[in-house]
Amino acid sequence: MEFLSASGRRVPVEVCRRKGTRHLRLRLGHQNQVVASVPWHISDRGVAKFIATQRDWIDAQLAKVPKVSTLSDWLERHPQMSASGDVFQIRIESSTRAKADYCFDGGASVLVLRLPVAEECALLALTRRFAKDALVCRVAYQAKRLDLEYSGLSVRDQSSRWGSCSSRRGISLNWRLVLLRPELQDYVILHELAHLSEMNHGPRFWALLDSYDPQRVTHEAALDAIGSELMRVGRCCK
CATH class of the missing domain: 3.30.2010.10 (Metalloproteases ("zincins"), catalytic domain)
Incomplete structure (x- = not known):
């Protein structure tokens, strides 16, 4: 799964399904990927819809974090x-x-x-x-x-x-x-x-x-x- 930023950058999405998780949460990982922690029963389509609603937040976070460096x-x-x-x-x-x-x-x-x-x-x-x-x-x-x-x-x-x-x-x-x-x-x-x-x-x-x-x-x-x-x-x- 990928997220397309406002600048046209394709950002990988890492989906973490955990039993006991009750809400969908997003953060940026240290490879500058979007990490989505989601309830076990949520489908990839549901995750994608949720990420789409958070586009402005994700774009703002991507603009602030340092780049991944070799x-x-x-x-x-x-x-x-x-x-x-x-x-x-x-x-x-x-x-x-x-x-x-x-x-x-x-x-x-x-x-x-x-x-x-x-x-x-x-x-x-x-x-x-x-x-x-x-x-x-x-x-x-x-x-x-x-x-x-x-x-x-x-x-x-x-x-x-x-x-x-x-x-x-x-x-x-x-x-x-x-x-x-x-x-x-x-x-x-x-x-x-x-x-x-x-x-x-x-x-x-x-x-x-x-x-x-x-x-x-x-x-x-x-x-x-x-x-x-x-x-x-x-x-x-x-």
Whole structure:
């Protein structure tokens, strides 16, 4: 299903039918697709009719959201990544090796991404591998500093979340954290580590997070300001 915007742009429509859903709701996903959450019994024709009534709202939302960006385009504009509390400049090189890998240069201030093939998916896969290595180390460092224990860490391609913490003390982080400034990356990590003690977002949680990150309000605002744009990076390669 597609939506034809006022400008003539064809926008994919993702229909999510869930038992228990009582009303039709629309939002834009991070691939700038229209996501329709609808009751189980509503037909595609009914969804299309509802979307047609919301044309003005959808057009207004499409005009406001950032464009979906490839990782290579993002790195061309912002050639840096964060790890271990530091910022590394990025250099992408072609390689004769069989597999993509990365190394450090320039007195360990430059992260070199070496790719056998100049393809977007290869760059994305290597960046996600670097993100896993970097975030595993950073979470371990912060947890040890705060005398906290967690059961495991996964680095994934979440559709909207920066991170989560399960009741089993497992932490999951978004690979795009390496595209953030170090203090914002640490804020997300500290947020999830705070959930090891407080699983909800009650007053005790925020008080604990304030003790972990005294600048958390500033960091939250900075993350909110860039989050919508960054969540749309790397959605072009599937």
